[in-house]
Amino acid sequence: MRYDLVIFDNDGVLVDSEPISNRLLAAYLTELGHPTSYEDSIRDYMGSAMHRIHDLVLERAGERLPDDFDDVFHGRVFAAFEAELKPVAGVAGVLEQLAADGVPYCVASSGSHERIRVGHRTTGLDRWFDESRIFSSQDVGRGKPAPDLFLHAAERMGVVPERCAVVEDSPLGVQAAVAAGMDVYGFTAMTPADRLQGATQLFSDMGQLADLLE
Incomplete structure (x- = not known):
């Protein structure tokens, strides 16, 4: 990895x-x-x-x-x-692979802590994300496209920005990751590829992600 x-x-x-x-x-x-x-x-x-x-x-x-x-x-x-609500198809397999390989991961979302938790609980993804892996725009002064949230998550996880990969599906999120000096993988399932310009790489199937990160 x-x-x-x-x-x-x-x-x-x-x-x-x-x-x-x-x-x-x-x-x-x-x-x-x-x-x-x-x-x-x-x-x-x-x-x-x-x-x-x-x-x-x-x-x-x-x-x-x-x-x-x-x-x-x-x-x-x-x-x-x-x-x-359902989990994004293929994402459980990605999380399983990261956990098996011992690669640290977390979530950094524009949504509130409550929204993140409700979504994870409803879809069963809460088994992959304890409190220490959840970061919200509520934790910082400025949300995306400012880099603050991603930088905050990296600092709390003890990793320098250039060693981080961000997985995003919105133009604002891609801008924020680029501004944070991180590689960003743009997920085009709902967003046209031309709106995620600036991404390190684009992909349309979550099942592809683990291989792309290698």
């Missing part, structure tokens, strides 16, 4: 949550008077922390989202997760 640490994004990389959360986000924003299609949500918000949604709506519409927006949205998302 040519890396000392593999850092996974969560939504769309470990858990197949992007279709669920973007469908619900588009519907909720539309309900609040900010017409948003599923495609708009994927383009503008996929991979971003909650504060970016607030910032973009304020910038575009000149109005703030309701104070309880995050709580209402997460309530809807978690309910849908319980009914629909």
Whole structure:
């Protein structure tokens, strides 16, 4: 293995949550008077922390989202997760391989700690991620595309940035990993390859990842 640490994004990389959360986000924003299609949500918000949604709506519409927006949205998302969420196909095999090879790994997500835990518990991925392997944008001042979250995860895991590989599926995440000085593997299952420019390598099937990291 040519890396000392593999850092996974969560939504769309470990858990197949992007279709669920973007469908619900588009519907909720539309309900609040900010017409948003599923495609708009994927383009503008996929991979971003909650504060970016607030910032973009304020910038575009000149109005703030309701104070309880995050709580209402997460309530809807978690309910849908319980009914629909699955792990990304092939990711359990990747984690099994890393564990067998003794390669350290962790998750660094724009989502909250609660969102990460709910997703992992629902899909059974919690067996691979204890508290010491979970990092959220809540832990740092700035979310992706700033490099802060990835740098924080590497520091806590005791690995220098240039020995880290990041697995990402959003343009913001790829930008953050590049800014952190890390190699980044762009997962194109939901994101067109041309939107992940800057990635060290692109791949479309999670089953390919273990070989790519070697």
